[in-house]
Amino acid sequence: MGKWYQKDVKQVEELLQVKVNKGLSERQVTERRKRFGSNILQTEKKQSKWLLFLRQFQDFMVLILLAATLIAGMLGEFIDAIAIMVIVLLNGCIGFYQEQKAEKSMDKLKNLAAPIANILREGEWEKRPSQEVVIGDVIKINRGDRIPADIRIIKSDSLEIEESALTGESIPVLKQILPIVEDGLDAPDQVNMGFKGTMVTRGSGIGIVVHTGMETMMGKIASLMAGTKKLVTPLERKLAELGKILIFVALSLTILVVGVGIYQGHPVYHMFLAGVSLAVAAIPEGLPAIVTVALSLGVQRMIRRKAIVRQLSAVETLGTTSIICSDKTGTMTENKMTVKEIYLNGRYIQVSGDGYDMNGNFYLENKKLDEKHPNLKSMLLYGMLCNHASLTVKKGKYSVEGDPTDGALLVAARKLGLSHNYDQKFQIIQEIPFDSNRKRMSIVIEDENQMRFLITKGAPDVLLPRFSNHYTENGRRPFDLLEKNKLEDAVNQMADKAYRTIAIGMKPLSRTESLETTILEKDLTFIGVYGIIDPPRKEVKQAIQDCKEAGIKTVMITGDHVKTAAAIANDLNMMPEDGLVIEGRELNGMSSSDLTDIIEDVYVFARVTPEHKLKIVEAFQEKGHIVAMTGDGVNDAPAIKASDIGISMGITGTDVTKEASSLILMDDNFATIKNAIQEGRNIYENIRKFIRYLLSSNVGEILVMLFAMLMAMPLPLVPVQILWVNLVTDGLPAMALGLDQPEEDVMKRPPRSPRERIFSRGLGFKIISRGFLIGVVTLIGFMVVYQNNESNLEYARTVAFTTLVMAQLIHVFDCRSENSIFDRNPFENIYLIIAVLSSLLLMLITIYWEPLQPIFQTTYLSLYDWLLIIGLSAIPTVVFGLSKK
C-alpha cells in the first residue's frame, strides 16, 4: 500500500477524496470528525466526578471527625452524630463545587489559548481552531506556526521545519514536495511530510492532512507519556506551606483546649469531640481551593477584558510588574497603515484618502497627478509587486490580509488604478521575505518579455548603502553624496511627522545572474520613499498615564526609525523632558553594565532587532525590575521567555511566541496590558482579604474555647455549633471576598514587591488582634448570660454562638479594605451582601426553627438578647475601625 511520503499529490488527493485547490466540503468535514474525532492529544484521563467528590473527605481531621461521630452514634448520641455528618457532607459539597468551578474555568482557558490553523474549505481559506482539522484538510503553514496535524507537503516556498520536538534534532529540515521511493524511512528523512507539533522556522507551504489527533507521530509518542503534571503557582505553594504551619498551630491550640478542659474536669469524651470539631473548623483546609477559585475567576475577568492568561502564576507576577516593554507597531498604534506621502524625484507627493478607502489621489503642490507623472507608476507598481499582503473585499468593504505595511502599499497602488491582476504578467522567481532583523524584503521577478529584475524595499537607512543610482525625472543618475544627503533629510522630515518610512529600489538582472542573497541586494537604483502613517490607538495615552501613576514605567520598543518612534512617543506623552531614545546600533556597542547604568532613563528603543530585546529585558532585571515584554514574531520568543511576564499578540502573533508567553492580548492592544495588571493586583489583594477574614475568624473560634477552659467554665460552644459556625461563615463570604471590586487606589500605589510575604503590610497583626477581640466578645456574651442563668446553659451557648457568627459577618466587611468597614461603601459587593444574608439566614434557622433547636442545642432569643449580641459583635470593628491600627 505504501506510505504517504511515497505517494504523489494525485494519489493523495484520490485516497483522501479532496482537491488541493478546493479543500473539503463541510459535509465531508462533519462526517470525518464523527469518524476520527477531534484533532487533539488525549493524554489525561478525566477523573470521575464521584472520586473527586470523595476526595473532599480524605482530609485527616475530617476522617477523625467522622470516626468520632461514628463512635458518638454507637454511644447513642444519634442526633449529634447525624447533625455532624450532614454538616461534613455540606462542607464537602462546597469544596467540591469550588474545585469543579476552578477546573471548568481552567479548561475554558486551555481552549481559548488553542492554536489556530489556516484551512481551505469549500474553496475558501478559513482560520479555525487546530482541533477542528480533519484528515484530508488542505492547510497553509507559515513561519512561526506549529503544524496542527501530520501533513503531506504539496507546496514549499523555502519551507523549513524544526522537528526537535519529535526527533531531538534542532537543525531545521528543508522540505520538498516530490514523492520518495525508498521505504521504511524514519521521521527526519520523510522530507515531504510535516508533523504535528513541529515548528515552521522559515518560508511557507501547503499540505494535506493525513493523520490527526492520537494517530499522528506526536500522538503516538504522547500516548507513551504519563499524564502531565498540574503546575502549582508560587502563591499556591506559599499558601500550602503556610497551611502546614497553620495546621500545626491550630492543632496545638486545640490540644491545649482539650487538655485544659479535661484538667478542669470536663468529660474526656465531650472534650474529644469538641476538640476534633474545633480542629476541623480552625484548620483552613479550604484555603488552597478558594485561592484557585479566586485566581481562576480573576482570570475569567481578564478574559472579558481581552487578556488570556496562559499560566496562573502570571496573575501574581502581573501585580508586581514595574516595567512594560511594549512593541510600538500594532500594540501602541492601530496597525491600520496609510501611505500619506511619497518622496519621489526629490519632491514630496501628498496622497489623499484614509485607511482602506481606495479613493484617493496624488498631489504635487496641490496639482493632481496622473499615471503619466514620471516614475510614479513604476514606484507604485514595484511596491505592489514586492509585497506579501493581499486585498480582500467582502460586501464592498476592503481589508488587508497579511502585513499591514505591505497592505498600505497595495492601497496606494490601487489609488492609481493598479491592482493585483498585474500578477499574471509577472512570474516570481525568488522571494526573500521581510524580517525584523534585515528590515527589508526582496523579490526577483520575470516579466512577459522574460526580463528579470530585482525589487528591494525596506528601511531607508538600511538600503542607503545599497543604492548606486537613482531615478530622476530625466532618467537614471548616479547616487552621489548630495543625493544621499537629500534622501536622509527627506526621511528625517517624514519621520518627524511620525511617518513610518520605506524606501524602494530595483535593478535589472540578466537571466544568468546568481540569485545569491548577499550579492543580489547591491547596486540598486533608488526610486522613492513611502511615508506611512500609523496613528496611536486612542486609549493608549491614558493607559500609559495610568501605569505611570501605578509606578509602572512604559518603554517603547520598535524596529522603526528613531524619529518616527520619538514622534509617536511624544504624541503618547510617555517620555519626560530628559528621557533617552536609544538606537539598536548603539546597543550593539554597549556592554551589559553600560546599558544597565543608563537604562532607567531610556523610554524608547528604536531600530532594534529582536535580539536586542533580550539585552533590554536583562538590563532592566539587573536593576531589580519585574519586566513585562511583548512580542509577535518567532525571534521574539527568547526575550519573551526571559522576561517575567511574556506577552504575545492574539491577532498577529505566531504560535511559537504565544507558547513562550504567559499572557496573550486578544486585541493586540497596549491598554489591555494595563487592564491585566490592574486585575492582577486586585486578585492578589482579594486573596489577602479572604485569608485575613478566614484566619481572624478561626483565631476567634479557638480563643473563645481556650479562654473558657482556662477560666474553668463550661464549653461555650458545642461541636455542632462550632461546625455550623465554620460552615456558614467560611464558605460563601470568603468566596465573595475573592470576587471583590478593586479598591479605588489599586492603580495609585507602587507595584508590590515580589519578595513581599502574605502577612506583610500588617496583615498578621490585623488577624491576631481582630481574632482576639472576636474571641473576647463572644466569651463576654456567654458569661453575661451564664452568670444570670446558670441552669440554662443552652441559652448562654445560643448567645455565644450568635455573637460569634455576627462578629464574623460584620468583620467580613472590614476585610474589604486595608482597615475597616468605614473605609468603603459596604454595599458595593453584591456577592458579599448575598453571602452574608444567606449566612445570617442559616444561623437564624438554627435558632428559630423548632425542629432544629434540639439538634443545635439552641433557644429562642429575645430583643434584649439581640441588643446585647449586636452591641458585642460590633465592638472589634468599631474599636479597630476608629483607632485605625
Ligand code: ADP
Ligand atoms: P516594528 O514592528 O517595530 O514597527 P519592523 O521590524 O516591523 O518594526 O520594521 C522596521 C522597519 O522595516 C520599518 O521602519 C520599515 O522601514 C521596514 N519595514 C517594515 N515592514 C516592512 C515590509 N513589509 N517590507 C519592507 N520593509 C518593511
Ligand code: MG
Ligand atoms: Mg513589524
